[in-house]
Amino acid sequence: MRNVVVALAVVFTVLLLAYATYLGALGPIPPNDLRELAKALLERSYRPWNPFNTSMCPEAVTAVVWDFRGLDTVFETVVFYGAIVATLALYRTTSRSLGLVGERLSLIVRYATLVSVPMILIVAAATALHGQLTPGGGFQGGAIAAVAPVVALVVFGRRKLLDLGVTYVKALIVRNLALVAIALTALGPLIAGIVLGIDAYVLQNQGKVGAPLSYPPWILDVPSGGSVILFNIFEALAVAAGFTLVFLTLALDEETARRELVGEDRGW
Amino acid sequence: MATMLSWILVVLGQVLVAIGIACDLIAAILMHRLRSFYLRIHALTVGSIGGAVVPLIGAALIAAGSDFLGTYRWYVAGGAVVTAAITFIMAGAGTHAIARAVLRTRAVEEEPSSGA
Numbered sequence: 001m002r003n004v005v006v007a008l009a010v011v012f013t014v015l016l017l018a019y020a021t022y023l024g025a026l027g028p029i030p031p032n033d034l035r036e037l038a039k040a041l042l043e044r045s046y047r048p049w050n051p052f053n054t055s056m057c058p059e060a061v062t063a064v065v066w067d068f069r070g071l072d073t074v075f076e077t078v079v080f081y082g083a084i085v086a087t088l089a090l091y092r093t094t095s096r097s098l099g100l101v102g103e104r105l106s107l108i109v110r111y112a113t114l115v116s117v118p119m120i121l122i123v124a125a126a127t128a129l130h131g132q133l134t135p136g137g138g139f140q141g142g143a144i145a146a147v148a149p150v151v152a153l154v155v156f157g158r159r160k161l162l163d164l165g166v167t168y169v170k171a172l173i174v175r176n177l178a179l180v181a182i183a184l185t186a187l188g189p190l191i192a193g194i195v196l197g198i199d200a201y202v203l204q205n206q207g208k209v210g211a212p213l214s215y216p217p218w219i220l221d222v223p224s225g226g227s228v229i230l231f232n233i234f235e236a237l238a239v240a241a242g243f244t245l246v247f248l249t250l251a252l253d254e255e256t257a258r259r260e261l262v263g264e265d266r267g268w
Numbered sequence: 269m270a271t272m273l274s275w276i277l278v279v280l281g282q283v284l285v286a287i288g289i290a291c292d293l294i295a296a297i298l299m300h301r302l303r304s305f306y307l308r309i310h311a312l313t314v315g316s317i318g319g320a321v322v323p324l325i326g327a328a329l330i331a332a333g334s335d336f337l338g339t340y341r342w343y344v345a346g347g348a349v350v351t352a353a354i355t356f357i358m359a360g361a362g363t364h365a366i367a368r369a370v371l372r373t374r375a376v377e378e379e380p381s382s383g384a
Contacts, residue, residue: 106368112361119354
């Protein structure tokens with residue numbers, strides 16, 4: 001009886017919402033005109049005929065993320081790495097040890113994984129490298145790429161992954177280098193401006209009035225988004241390496257992990 | 269002639285999508301009604317292969333027959349076929365991995381019994 005009441009309530013709610021939407025509760029879908037903010041963003045995202053105050057990035061969302069509100073994204077990136085650093089700090093010595101030597105899964109799963117891992121990496125690369133052209137970007141590409149080591153970790157075991165060269169130290173180096181590269185990409189125009197004796201801004205992408213420095217807006221005949229493609233590539237590497245680090249650490253067996261945490265509550 | 273072929277592709281695609289919907293519905297009911305883990309594994313496959321791979325092939329056929337999409341219909345159709353192929357491999361391997369893990373850890377009672 002209770003199940004029937006719940007099911008009827010769900011059906012009634014869905015029908016009610018559908019009817020309200022049908023009557024126009026959400027306004028015209030799609031809206032008849034663009035808001036001023038949307039117009040301004042669309043005009044400035046990609047404007048090859050007037051390369052000042054533009055991102056040269058056809059994908060407007062990525063233009064907003066890495067250019068219009070670039071500083072916000074840099075701080076988000078910092079928060080994300082802070083979280084990873086905190087996780088790694090908890091397991092600061094054991095995370096480098098071998099810990100559990102996981103047992104590999106059956107032949108069927110291993111072969112299916114062998115087929116899927118390269119495909120995962122290809123999709124990740126396409127998502128990150130086309131971030132300035134199609135929906136996606138660095139974080140998304142990195143998160144997709146991080147699925148590959150996780151699947152491999154579960155299917156082949158931690159030992160095999162380490163043998164293949166996906167180690168804690170290497171992932172740490174890739175992550176740190178990628179972070180430095182993001183910082184350099186953000187500060188690049190400013191450093192160049194100081195050297196050349198002209199005005200430039202932090203996170204400057206294309207030239208602005210009084211600050212003419214620009215990242216190359218094209219790669220061959222494809223719009224590069226200037227600094228956007230660099231941010232996407234480095235962010236993808238940093239995110240993939242960061243997630244891999246965490247997963248390698250979390251794959252430790254419980255006993256090893258507990259040993260590391262002894263005394264944390266007493267401050268030693 | 270081309271229009272006729274397009275219509276056939278679209279109708280075939282819609283039939284496959286309809287089969288997919290039926291499979292998903294049946295899988296949902298079986299998932300609820302079957303009494304043990306090993307029996308519900310079958311419902312899982314009905315949902316993932318019948319309910320995902322088959323309608324994806326249907327979507328590819330519908331896209332291929334939708335002339336108004338121009339060149340873009342091949343992007344949609346290609347994407348659907350590739351996704352169907354990946355799902356086909358992954359769903360089988362995933363179901364196998366889950367069943368094997370449960371069997372080896374004896375997480376649930378073996379029912380119906382294999383007699384071993």
